[in-house]
Amino acid sequence: MNEQSIWLPYETVKQWVQQKQFRSYKQYREYAKTHILPDGVPACPQSTYKDNYISDQDFFGEREPEYVPFEVARMKARRMKFSTKAEYQAYCREHEKPKQVHKLPVWPNRTYPAEFIDWADFLNTGRVANIKREFLPYAEARNFIHQLNIPNYFGWYEWANRSGDRPDNIPSNPWDVYEEWNGIKEWVGSNLTARLQVQDENHSVLCFVQSDYDRSNEYSYAVFHGGSTQALRECAQSELRVVAMFKHEPEMSQHVADIVSKHSSSHFDQQFVAINMHEIMYELNRILLRP
Secondary structure (H helix, E strand, C coil): CCHHHHCCCHHHHHHHHHHHCCCCHHHHHHHHHHCCCCCCCCCCHHHHCCCCCCCHHHHHCCCCCCECCHHHHHHHHHHCCCCCHHHHHHHHHHHHCCCCCCECCCCHHHHCCCCCCCHHHHHCCCCCCHHHCCCCCHHHHHHHHHCCCCCCHHHHHHHHHCCCCCCCCCCCCHHHHCCCCCCHHHHHCCCHHHHHHHHHHCCCEEEEEEECCCCCCEEEEEEECCHHHHHHHHHHHCCEEEEEEEECCHHHHHHHHHHHHHCEEEEECCEEEECCHHHHHHHHHHHCCCC
16 A cells, blocks of 8 residues: 555645644644544654645644734833843743733744844833943953853853842853853853963963074063963064063062073163073072963
8 A cells, every 4th residue: 555645635634734723833743742643644744745845834824923013012011010031031931921822922032133122122121231231341251250150051041140140240141242252161161271261361471582583692571461372372473482481470570680681791671682591591480480
């Protein structure tokens, strides 16, 4: 017996489906898992009628809009005087989401992308939208977050959106705010690499460098901010070879200058001609820390 003959014609199944008023293919598939379908009605009509199936809209028919229009949704949300986005969404999940049609969306910014301005406008709370608010610089905000020991994205979401502990100068969506964004692990400091990177960026380094165009005994030194990684990057861009690198300690600056002068034939504005570079490095290693 031909396998195709066990199924009812496509138009017959489509008529039955539309009478049942299924709203989506997903809903239909869920129904098929928990109910016995009539003889000849397949659980997977897309694959069964692959030569006839045009689209979900054709198969399930025209349906009433799932959500109310944007202006109606905003008017209703404002009338109910929600204080926060979380309060509005909690209401929608409990009272609106079970409805089949004409409901308020949990995420109006996704449902009405063209009309939605921001949550302050939608709820009429008077709060400043993220794009208009002043936030901490990325590094400063990230360092603050590291102190909270948040384990992952889900922990961050709970803290940022539901705990009520997030300061106004920390964004709930840092990936949209900061150009420096480099992933959630770095943001929350959930692994050792991320924490070490931040520690590195939080201190300055003193670099002794030499240009390929200088004589073999001509050197210079300078302080680089942003950690050893940034220092190496800047030196490479300037075609400077790093001879040695130390953790910058401002109170030791005069000691560094004295040591360099003692073992140089000339020393001016952090540039010097070394008499004995090995002796300079030896003495600096005794008083300075490596980064």
